[in-house]
Amino acid sequence: MNFSTPQEDYVYPGHQACPGCNAALAVRFILQVLGRNTVAVISACCWTNIGGAYPNTSLKVSSLHSLFAASAAMATGVRLGLKRQGKGETNVLVIAGDGGTFDIGLQSLSGAVERNEDFLYVCYDNEGYMNTGNQRSSATPWGAATTTTAAGNLEASIKKNILEIMAAHRIPYAATACAAFPDDLKSKVEKASRIKGSKFLHILSPCPVGWGYPTEYMVKMGRLAVDSKVFPLYEVYDGFQYNITLEPKGNPVREYLKLQNRFRYLNDDEVEWIQKNVDKEWGILTERAKIRKYIKDQDINDSVEGKYKGI
């Protein structure tokens, strides 16, 4: 894909993410697209630190750090306050982790997108509560070891499907993305920024600290997650129009799992079970995406133009 957004950076170098952190990279790409006319609402998460400690900030845009459970509500206020002052064009961007999105923040997120508040909510998903030291969240995949799901007591429930939850709200735009695929990520941010109403991006953010991989695998980890169909890249318009944006190569899941410490406790049967589950989910997704053939391109364009909702 030829992507031509200006490459000005709005995340300063010298931020406080760990080496090999995809969450920092993802936000850097997102802000390259959104640009300076943006206010970031930052949930309590790793980005509280990555964003810089008083009196410094690593962002070149204004940011407001928020209550862990209520980032979407705070963003609602920011959006309305700006609108009231004629600043409707300003992008309101929420940056939140999986814990702050899937768990404690779900109520306020659901409330805000149900009202179709006009913001882009970005959940960077490192599959655990990292800022407090790698505890499990409801985004932690089955079989992963964390500090609260130790070996012998591995994470025993499957990962919550946050995108389905968002799609079920029939929001104008919800998509998955990963910083390992910058063009795909940026084009989704670009699309989202043209849509009025609630936009949600679920960004898989491999984390060397929680996942236990060497930092140089930072990009490789994300690529494998997508290519093995563990984390497919797709988008959903208005809750029902699915569109897979990148055809995965179809690597075996084992390749992805074996590079990470958190899965090293799994036996072959368990790995096989994960593979089956991934195949099943992929099957469901591709079936959903077939609805696409009943929908005209015009419909999608209408969505992007905000003709359906949130005008």
Add this chain to the structure above:
Amino acid sequence: MLARVKVIAAYPITPQTTIVEELSKFCADGRLDADFVKVESEHSAMACCIGATATGVRTFTATSSHGLLYMHEGLHWAAGARLPIVMANVNRSVGAPWSIRCDQNDSLSQRDTGWIQLYCEDNQEVMDTIVQAYKVAERVSLPCMILLEGFSLSHTTDIVEILDQELVDRYLADSQPENRLDLEDPHSFCGTCSPVPNAYFNFRYHQQKAMEEAKAVFKAADEEFHQVFGRRYGPLETYRCEEAEVVLVTSGTITSTARDTVDDLRKSGQRIGLIKIKMFRPFPSDEIAALLAPYEKVAVIDRNLSSGQGGIFAAEIKAALYNRKKRPALFGFVAGLGGMDVTPSLIEDMIRFTLENESPPADILWAA
């Protein structure tokens, strides 16, 4: 409405609903040009107000009891972020067990959150105080809570003089929320300061200074209000205290009953006085200590209870008097919890008890 707020966040709870329902109508029929957000919880209501105020517009919300408690985290956040949010809380007791009737434990349990707290006696005072609150809050960059009692005020009608919009505009003209999220000059707000050890301490120091300043700012705003609208309240109101044998101290609606009781007793020759406390945070310690010190006996009526301690106003007044050489005996009555009536005869009982005893036999004197 008169303060021309731009964002109202609302989540229902009895007995606050009458307020937000009216505001919803005002917004719907265009009398109020504001966004009325039907948020999904009080926690979110406060977060929404924080977000909107941070952009520099006036916001309002109202809640009560469990709603206020649910906001607790946000209350600290709003004060720490120095945002001049104004909120009405309709005082209602706190479960378990459930009760929708009134006492002050909801708001008093939030006394350390850094909000200015102003307790009101009647509906006129509520309206006037909300307008004053924006002026004070914006001047000192602190949020302000207006307290009114559930049902006694929220569900009764009262003739209220609606303030003239033009005069309110003029009254509030010199105070606008400081524009915070400046798009031209980006800054980070409320981020972490842990790596700078003295930063947090400094933030708190300045917050406390602002609280202290709020006393004088309130007095000035009240005085100016008096010039424009002809009414003033003051952080404390004294009533017929001359040569009193017992001075009653009250807050909220019990004041009205107490005032009548004082009148009756004065008629029959008993020298009883009354002090009403309106401003609870910042606490007007010096003023109250100076007022009370000359008397022999003071009876404080608390419609609240700090469990394991006693009536909260009584405890705060005791603390204010501690450094005075001469101080009165202080009788702390706990009354009216859960909306129980505090009648003139009950108040007379408290006064009689105070007159008959040299000093209080216990920290809590249960008045029922």
